Amino acid sequence: MSGGRGIDVEGARIVITGGGSGIGEATALRAAASGAAVVVVDIDGAAAARVAEACTALGAPPAVARVCDVADAGAVHELAAQVEREDGAVDVLVNNAGVGIVGPFLDTTLEDWQWLRSINLDGVAHGCYAFGPAMVARGRGQVVNIASGAAYIPNRHMAAYCATKAAVVSLSQCLRADWRPHGVGVSVVCPGVIATPIATATRYRGRMVPRRARAEKALGMGHSPDLVAKAVLDCARRDRDVVPVGFESTLAYKLLRGAPQP
Ligand code: NAD
Numbered sequence: 001m002s003g004g005r006g007i008d009v010e011g012a013r014i015v016i017t018g019g020g021s022g023i024g025e026a027t028a029l030r031a032a033a034s035g036a037a038v039v040v041v042d043i044d045g046a047a048a049a050r051v052a053e054a055c056t057a058l059g060a061p062p063a064v065a066r067v068c069d070v071a072d073a074g075a076v077h078e079l080a081a082q083v084e085r086e087d088g089a090v091d092v093l094v095n096n097a098g099v100g101i102v103g104p105f106l107d108t109t110l111e112d113w114q115w116l117r118s119i120n121l122d123g124v125a126h127g128c129y130a131f132g133p134a135m136v137a138r139g140r141g142q143v144v145n146i147a148s149g150a151a152y153i154p155n156r157h158m159a160a161y162c163a164t165k166a167a168v169v170s171l172s173q174c175l176r177a178d179w180r181p182h183g184v185g186v187s188v189v190c191p192g193v194i195a196t197p198i199a200t201a202t203r204y205r206g207r208m209v210p211r212r213a214r215a216e217k218a219l220g221m222g223h224s225p226d227l228v229a230k231a232v233l234d235c236a237r238r239d240r241d242v243v244p245v246g247f248e249s250t251l252a253y254k255l256l257r258g259a260p261q262p
Contacts, residue, residue, distance in 0.1 A: 018097030020047025022196030070123030139183035
């Protein structure tokens with residue numbers, strides 16, 4: 001079979017990492033509203049359970065909450081085996097879990113770098129390694145990876161974040177070429193500034209910092225996570241390639257005008 005040709009979300013099983021908050025939560029709710037069976041994966045079990053319950057309340061097939069740290073390759077493999085065994089075949093995988101880091105490069109530590117990379121980049125690769133083989137074997141599946149406009153825009157004090165997101169775009173495009181002859185599509189969504197709590201999960205000088213003021217500012221600006229959710233499901237349905245979303249009237253958009261368009 002040659003593909004990926006897109007998946008009808010209604011009745012599909014969709015696994016969303018980082019599904020307990022923000023963009024992942026909005027994607028889970030939108031998928032459930034479209035009749036998908038949603039598997040909400042998050043390192044925060046309570047958040048995953050809350051979102052799965054909200055999905056089920058929408059009248060979709062019952063959603064499932066699974067706890068997993070995407071930075072742990074073994075745990076992601078166990079997750080894939082468990083989902084396949086207990087929930088069923090996976091049609092769509094959304095590698096969304098991600099974290100932030102802010103600060104001058106030399107003020108952040110190697111440990112900060114490794115922590116960020118282990119989630120934002122390795123986490124995406126772990127998802128592809130764990131769920132990809134069954135999709136390729138079946139000749140059916142869509143993977144949607146969440147990168148960022150930061151992949152294209154060199155942001156001050158965000159070197160590690162920008163570097164991981166650029167790598168996610170590259171990984172996605174290479175996998176798209178690799179898996180297309182096997183019937184599996186790979187898309188990558190690059191959001192602009194989106195109003196989510198991501199700024200609360202920020203690390204600096206080797207430790208997590210609350211950065212409440214920054215988090216509140218982030219929540220008060222930017223586009224709705226549902227705008228990204230819509231783009232994610234559109235990628236699943238239509239097997240789109242690289243999709244920028246949410247740059248209008250933001251600082252990122254102004255910067256992007258001077259940068260190569262994705
Ligand atoms: P968020 O903080 O609201 O949600 C992230 C979720 O990922 C949380 O539920 C968190 O518990 C989970 N998570 C964190 N580490 C994890 C791990 N190791 N394993 C499993 N789950 C983990 O953030 P968001 O803004 O919704 O971010 C989602 C994705 O979108 C990220 O990849 C982020 O980089 C990307 N993104 C966000 C923005 C933005 O402005 N918010 C812009 C561009 C890209």
